[in-house]
Amino acid sequence: MLRLATPRYERFSQASSFEVVYGGGEANVAISLANYGLDAAFVSRLPANDIGQAARMNLRKYGVDTSHIVWGGDRLGIYFLETGAVGRGSKVVYDRAHSALSDIQPGMLDWDQVLEGAKWFHWTGITPAVSAGAAATCLEGIQAANAKGITVSCDLNYRKKLWKWGKQPQEVMEEMVAGCEVILGNEEDAEKVFGIQPEGVDVTKGEVEAEAYESVCKQLMKRFPRAKKAIITLRGSFSANHNSWSGVLWDGQQLLRAPTYQITHIVDRVGGGDSFMGGLIYGLLTYSADDQQALNFAVAASCLKHTIHGDFNLVTVQEVEKLMSGDASGRVSR
Amino acid sequence: MLRLATPRYERFSQASSFEVVYGGGEANVAISLANYGLDAAFVSRLPANDIGQAARMNLRKYGVDTSHIVWGGDRLGIYFLETGAVGRGSKVVYDRAHSALSDIQPGMLDWDQVLEGAKWFHWTGITPAVSAGAAATCLEGIQAANAKGITVSCDLNYRKKLWKWGKQPQEVMEEMVAGCEVILGNEEDAEKVFGIQPEGVDVTKGEVEAEAYESVCKQLMKRFPRAKKAIITLRGSFSANHNSWSGVLWDGQQLLRAPTYQITHIVDRVGGGDSFMGGLIYGLLTYSADDQQALNFAVAASCLKHTIHGDFNLVTVQEVEKLMSGDASGRVSR
């Protein structure tokens, strides 16, 4: 997806240029994994024009395998971003209708080949929101992965403005999430998609209580028995520049809680959830028996994302582990 | 329409920012007229989001009346522009499918109100190319103008990549052009739209012969009896930086020829034809009995357009007349 952002907190009407970056949920996760040194591939459909090619090149730059992309369709999805400050929130104008991805149809991707040798398959709730074809194609992938015994994870990622093709999220997502071993959501997703509610939390105010989400996790895992872990990212929004950030992981038995970071001077918060998922997958694959470490890695990694321009989380394992170890001092490294 | 251009001759894959300007055939003509001090209104359909608003503000900035715009639809049409140099031509990637304009339907515009008090109605061949609805709505406007005795002009403006909605240009344009008093085209349009051919001209090579177009004009006017004047812009393409530029006007009796300008260091050639039309309308309205002056004004005005960044021709009557008078020296004005 092409992201066009106004520079320097400008409003759309002021901008005489847009900053160009490429991103999108699954792409952002793939980039994180490639940065951490894992093999990662991005699978989607892009238009066979220069803009689609530029999107691919940008993924390839950071080491993501782009050989499974299929080419066709009219256009690359776009979103326009205006970065907010203080009490003026960032504003996203979606322009992704009729994208190459939205015209995808089951059968266009050769899932056998795509998943050959893979250990993990990740998708986000943005994909089924786009079109019936995208939802069906994604479901194909989930089922293929299940058949091959590949771990499947999802980020519920509810986007109200995108679900316009005729079905409700719950109708579509139920079967898809049922194929997942790992389910991620933020504090609103479970409610908006499945009507599962946390208690006593006002998401527009300050920090949120981790405990309140335990019941949400339990409900998710009861509903989707394949799931082994449910994770919720916890964002406290003090202002557009200052958020708190944390997360909890329910492993079926206990609620693991990560430290909470104060992100006092946000550079770019878009892609925060994706960077969490990227960190989590890395953590679960690497610190294999230690979910607490995995969760802490995910939170620290995505905390760093908020300091990086663009959708991608361009940090190394060493940088994440330094923050995990408690060094949030931001001292100059020389 | 939103234009996103790579800066400094960059290729799409190199750009980390796009320059933002707004433009489009009819808008460009309206801007020219407003710059020359005439009242001009732009009538179209724009999406009710911040990008649509930014497009309107940019027109309003230059004094174009935007009160007749209707709001709705999904998105603003976009085109991506990569500016070429020497033997590498500029490249346009269209992304205007499903724009607010393409979803327009007859009846959405109140043509009686739009045309109240108007003297001139101009449309371009890009509009009917976009969709059946856009074609039908434009035809409504032409017919309303005819009914009110308002002069109608068109720019044939053939764009092969846009005609995708099911009909051929000729089927659609025949009736529309039949309502026009003034018909403008470049050296390829008449052939591509109506199969009318000039003789002995290779448009990819150097300067072209004005005379060769007399027969084209005659054929056009024979086919469309309402037409009083047919005009052809003449571009010689030596390189992406150096074009020659001129035009001829057939008034039914004689072929008027404008001087030919050598535009040796092009800044931005997009919008050249629109600036010609803007100059021509101004000239025909102002130098009323003198078509030669009107033609000369149109050619000089659009020659200057090639030195202006963006789609709009931001020049004054005084600047055009200075060039018309023969001063192409480019000396500093201080």
Next chain:
Amino acid sequence: MLRLATPRYERFSQASSFEVVYGGGEANVAISLANYGLDAAFVSRLPANDIGQAARMNLRKYGVDTSHIVWGGDRLGIYFLETGAVGRGSKVVYDRAHSALSDIQPGMLDWDQVLEGAKWFHWTGITPAVSAGAAATCLEGIQAANAKGITVSCDLNYRKKLWKWGKQPQEVMEEMVAGCEVILGNEEDAEKVFGIQPEGVDVTKGEVEAEAYESVCKQLMKRFPRAKKAIITLRGSFSANHNSWSGVLWDGQQLLRAPTYQITHIVDRVGGGDSFMGGLIYGLLTYSADDQQALNFAVAASCLKHTIHGDFNLVTVQEVEKLMSGDASGRVSR
């Protein structure tokens, strides 16, 4: 007025470019009103050159009526701005001597025509500071508005460096303010212009006490019996990046107090007072019987101004009302 600002906190000596925006007290108020959907006109004198034209175009872009501007004089007033950070305050170098406005003379504006159909006339203390002619012309406008029964408001806006034409502010402003129904000032203006003092407030330190300004308001309204409301903006300056912001309104009987906002990451604080006035006028006209709502709208609107680059407050009624409703979370709107 032309504003030339160094980019990225640069000092003047470092800058190889200046960011160009246009602004000025009354223009900023007009822009606010136009953004809120009201009809607003800007009346002044601008030089008949390209810089003056660019200033006008920028107002027109945002929908302000510029048809009453008179053209003439030598130059557009300029101010140079260097944006400060932390303990280094922003720095303004004025270069507005001999501007087109400063050479204005009574009689140049046809106030009857300018005020035709108007409901509200606003002026600021910067105008009389510029020259005797500007002061006299502004007084003409006030008297014409009074004669027509149009509400008149002023922002005292004391600028020490500008009062150089021979008279003291008090001598000049007394008669002008006497014609106003609504008087706005910040915590220093009343003292600097009329010697009216608040008590126990150190404006260079932290937050200020709203109550201390009740006596100031009372004194103002006693001195200027036409006034129905006196309003004081309250800025607490913790650093160049972090201010608190609020205001009080005395309606002759009670002191209404607005909430106080912490603006922790200021983008651009120039134009803060103007955006307050723009919000206040909108509020008084719209929430007609509810001064508390009007005051709250004014404070919330101008709080948002601090997040917008340039002098103009480019926000919508919806955005202001969202902040008024208590949502200062700065969450992404998508």
Next chain:
Amino acid sequence: MLRLATPRYERFSQASSFEVVYGGGEANVAISLANYGLDAAFVSRLPANDIGQAARMNLRKYGVDTSHIVWGGDRLGIYFLETGAVGRGSKVVYDRAHSALSDIQPGMLDWDQVLEGAKWFHWTGITPAVSAGAAATCLEGIQAANAKGITVSCDLNYRKKLWKWGKQPQEVMEEMVAGCEVILGNEEDAEKVFGIQPEGVDVTKGEVEAEAYESVCKQLMKRFPRAKKAIITLRGSFSANHNSWSGVLWDGQQLLRAPTYQITHIVDRVGGGDSFMGGLIYGLLTYSADDQQALNFAVAASCLKHTIHGDFNLVTVQEVEKLMSGDASGRVSR
């Protein structure tokens, strides 16, 4: 003087930033000389604010002695520049009224100290154009230099828009030029200032005939007997991007002619005349007995100026001599 230029050929109304450089006739000459390794001082009056300081710093950066500048007055003179292309000439909007220099008065500069140890004193016709005080102060300097036996040169530099303080150029310049040993002008200056005409030259068309200027030189030297050399720069204006450039020098006995350069891709032509003068002074001081070499150096130096952004001619003696030697190939130096 502060120069504010629109970037990338933008028109004033399009610019969201201005490029900042500092320049001005005498400053430009001083910079040239410092670049060539000579001691050079710039003497003027600048405002005691940050903009004045920035101007001084920029001169000091290139090694010009700024210790003789006197500080005071309201403002630094400004000019706005819009760079033209092809048939659209560059446009200068002057905003130098009421500058610190224009308020200078005789006696403010201690000419004895300024000229201590100097070999050469240069002034341009822009200075007396600004105000009576500037003219009188400059005359003071000329007379002081004459008294000390220092060579005096001038560039007639006629600027119609600047002569507004009440006297005609001829009245003022007569006495000043009478104190000069070296007189430089372009093809229009002698006529505009002293009514001395060349023959058969149309300056808006192509290349000009060197010979036509011999009579101008003779007339100048007859009128000003102190003059030892009269020099005329010859600019042929094919377009805003392409000029020819040359010059002639009359030494009282013969007309020396320099080669003519085709400057086909001009980067910045402002300051061309000043760079000629800087080269000429260097040449006359260095190639002492060889006026032809001095003239050739001046023409080659100023030819290179057209490739440099800003008013200053930032080239070395080696670079000028390479071009003088006939190598105009523009090959990469590595």
Next chain:
Amino acid sequence: MLRLATPRYERFSQASSFEVVYGGGEANVAISLANYGLDAAFVSRLPANDIGQAARMNLRKYGVDTSHIVWGGDRLGIYFLETGAVGRGSKVVYDRAHSALSDIQPGMLDWDQVLEGAKWFHWTGITPAVSAGAAATCLEGIQAANAKGITVSCDLNYRKKLWKWGKQPQEVMEEMVAGCEVILGNEEDAEKVFGIQPEGVDVTKGEVEAEAYESVCKQLMKRFPRAKKAIITLRGSFSANHNSWSGVLWDGQQLLRAPTYQITHIVDRVGGGDSFMGGLIYGLLTYSADDQQALNFAVAASCLKHTIHGDFNLVTVQEVEKLMSGDASGRVSR
């Protein structure tokens, strides 16, 4: 190699930013081949820091295989570039001493693995110029390629300023070039490296005669019997903005001559020779029996390179073939 270029024709002393691109002889050739759809790998030594990583990412972006790079050493070589105009040539300041590559030693690269499956091995004369270790390592590669029957090509690429490590080019290059099947040079290389002279050519003046190089080619092939083809690029330097460009190929029996292109508005000429080589290798591999086509492709490809910002030639086969087919009109592609 990191290239740091001043923007907009600025001189080094003026620049407040440098444009960052990555490049270098062999990298540029690899990029060309990857753009044309061939598998290409870049083999070198880069420092294990963020700057080295950024260089690699930029190659990977365009599809070059970077897996054979070895990591170590102090620094990435840098060159500073100032783009010239008209008679002021571009200027390169090398800062590549002590680069990671210059510290390479034979044995660091596993040539067997690097060349596994390869069809072609290309090196340039810049590599042996850098250090004894680089020369020896490159020779290792040539010999390994020879042993495997892989075609070897070289670009003589003489750079006077780089040969500082103790030996003369001829001493070192003799053995290396002896291993090549294809030898490329420009009009100066053969002379500077091997003392082989063309006749009657002044490289600082206009266009050069293709025929004069036939003797050079013959001498080269006589001296290096393994060579099957010798190719010379022919650059005529009219100015820094305008070059002519062509080439000749001697196949042992006849001199094939390519068309000559006039590149009248150069965007960036650095990397021209490398893009020629990239085109030639593509042509020789693709138009297998047709050396004329290969030569024409090489010249057309590198002609286009002069319109691309940066060292890399970012063009497609279709774009090159369009120019080869004679369409140099630079018309807009839409």
Next chain:
Amino acid sequence: MLRLATPRYERFSQASSFEVVYGGGEANVAISLANYGLDAAFVSRLPANDIGQAARMNLRKYGVDTSHIVWGGDRLGIYFLETGAVGRGSKVVYDRAHSALSDIQPGMLDWDQVLEGAKWFHWTGITPAVSAGAAATCLEGIQAANAKGITVSCDLNYRKKLWKWGKQPQEVMEEMVAGCEVILGNEEDAEKVFGIQPEGVDVTKGEVEAEAYESVCKQLMKRFPRAKKAIITLRGSFSANHNSWSGVLWDGQQLLRAPTYQITHIVDRVGGGDSFMGGLIYGLLTYSADDQQALNFAVAASCLKHTIHGDFNLVTVQEVEKLMSGDASGRVSR
């Protein structure tokens, strides 16, 4: 030294341009002193190329005497800077090996001439870290200053990555520091260079205790009896954007403590220590008998440095004294 910084918090791999500033320990101190109106000279060795010249010009711009620089060597030292945010610290990649300075040898500088008329000689621990030659040359300067009775100061400035030429800091620095009257260090330097430890301080966490450094100062002064004052800068690192900043001065009898500033929105923290030293030297020379004032000036000055882009502290005495007086409000100065 040339500093190349990524713009807008970009990571190295994202940057398509680097911001260019010049700086380095001793240069930064010289700039501070020149800004405060003292005569200051910078003595070093720079390469005789355009990059070296640009470095010199930038010093000269701010009034530093550059006439004692010696020219020669291969290259100007470079450091690449990536500005961090929140928990991601800034990152410096040094590229200063083999710089002109590192190749300096004793005898290259004529210390007698350099120190003629000087009152103060300052050096930093970065210089001896670079090479044996730089260390020996610096020692020459210290001894020459001692011989002339010039006050010598040093900033210990430990940089682990630079000490690579064979000796340990302690071996080299012992004799050099022994020649100093004033010794400055930060909270880590004394330990890293001389093994002198403060107690109970974790430099990666929040604010530090001033008292803990008294013992460090005492140990330093005991070890280096020539020293009259030892000063320690105290930085508390809350995040990359928020530091606290203070300092203590031990005069042999008592520990003077400066106020602590909260720098909540850092613009650029590189050069903080140098700006402290610049302020301290100014303070000690100006407030001669009042070390507390000198210390307060140093802390306030360097607090302001954190708001200035680049290595140089471009503030005036008045600005520092305003902050010293307690006004940290950051109000607009107009």
